[in-house]
Amino acid sequence: MSDVGVLLRQWRTTRRLSQLELSSQAGVSARHLSFVETGRSQPTRDMILRLATELDVPLRGQNELLLAGGFAPAWAETSLSGPRLAQVMSSLRDVLTGHHPYPAVLIDRHWTMIDANEAIRPLIDGCASWLLEPPVNVLRLSLHPAGMAPRVDNLAEWRTHILHRLGQQATRTADPVLRSLHEELTGYPGGTVQQTPDGLVVPLRMNGLSFFSTTSVLGTPLDVTLSELAIEAFLPADATTAAALRGD
Structure with a gap:
């Protein structure tokens, strides 16, 4: 599996959603989601963020998903003392x-x-x-x-x-x-x-x-x-x- 596919599967499992349930909520095919999770298909940046939103992934986790997929983080992480x-x-x-x-x-x-x-x-x-x-x-x-x-x-x-x-x-x-x-x-x-x-x-x-x-x-x-x-x-x-x- 690709790194991003592994992480997406972990989040989906944590949220207790089947591939069919998540694909339906995110508006993608279950087949495509399966390919993403197994590394047969590389998700786009928008796809990662869409799936992350449906999985209620925190901002830190969304950045980790993007990095695993080869994209820059979407959310800044600013120092408390800055x-x-x-x-x-x-x-x-x-x-x-x-x-x-x-x-x-x-x-x-x-x-x-x-x-x-x-x-x-x-x-x-x-x-x-x-x-x-x-x-x-x-x-x-x-x-x-x-x-x-x-x-x-x-x-x-x-x-x-x-x-x-x-x-x-x-x-x-x-x-x-x-x-x-x-x-x-x-x-x-x-x-x-x-x-x-x-x-x-x-x-x-x-x-x-x-x-x-x-x-x-x-x-x-x-x-x-x-x-x-x-x-x-x-x-x-x-x-x-x-x-x-x-x-x-």
């Missing part, structure tokens, strides 16, 4: 600041902390210093026995939620780093529970406080780096937590 992203990064930090007194962190595709507001400090107090040395992985910090885990009141429930979410993300993105992280975190102690739909959200309970989280991403990113950023924001799950964080 001048081109300065205004966007400034605005994202404004969002973090504006979320105070509630905790919020800016993360990349591997859950590495890019920035955080001051309200995050009470949550990470008591964590081992080496876990707080950059690059800080917020999921490792959350579940590691030397991190937040000893102070998480509902650790088994929270751990189950984190592992399930990370596992889904690793499958959707086909990212080996996320798969490795999932394997690492699975080995940490803390137990799991059978989650039932009797509540509204899975809370994070710490130090007598209770939070639920929201995830915000850029709506129309045209840059690989920006497409992989997210703000994980925590909100009070009860009136007691809200009052405590506001200092009422």
Whole structure:
């Protein structure tokens, strides 16, 4: 098989689509798709992008497909510290600041902390210093026995939620780093529970406080780096937590 054919087949298999289903969605013949996957036919740049769109391949993965097919990447990948992203990064930090007194962190595709507001400090107090040395992985910090885990009141429930979410993300993105992280975190102690739909959200309970989280991403990113950023924001799950964080 050609390199691009191998990658396309992997993405199709990950998305659990048959050749017939994908070809129908993309408006190409199943025979031609089969030839592409086996290397008997070389896809055009437009064909690669069309198939990638139907497969919901992230921008980084689309670039990898194009490179494997012998084409230049379609999407730029800009440094977070470069001048081109300065205004966007400034605005994202404004969002973090504006979320105070509630905790919020800016993360990349591997859950590495890019920035955080001051309200995050009470949550990470008591964590081992080496876990707080950059690059800080917020999921490792959350579940590691030397991190937040000893102070998480509902650790088994929270751990189950984190592992399930990370596992889904690793499958959707086909990212080996996320798969490795999932394997690492699975080995940490803390137990799991059978989650039932009797509540509204899975809370994070710490130090007598209770939070639920929201995830915000850029709506129309045209840059690989920006497409992989997210703000994980925590909100009070009860009136007691809200009052405590506001200092009422």
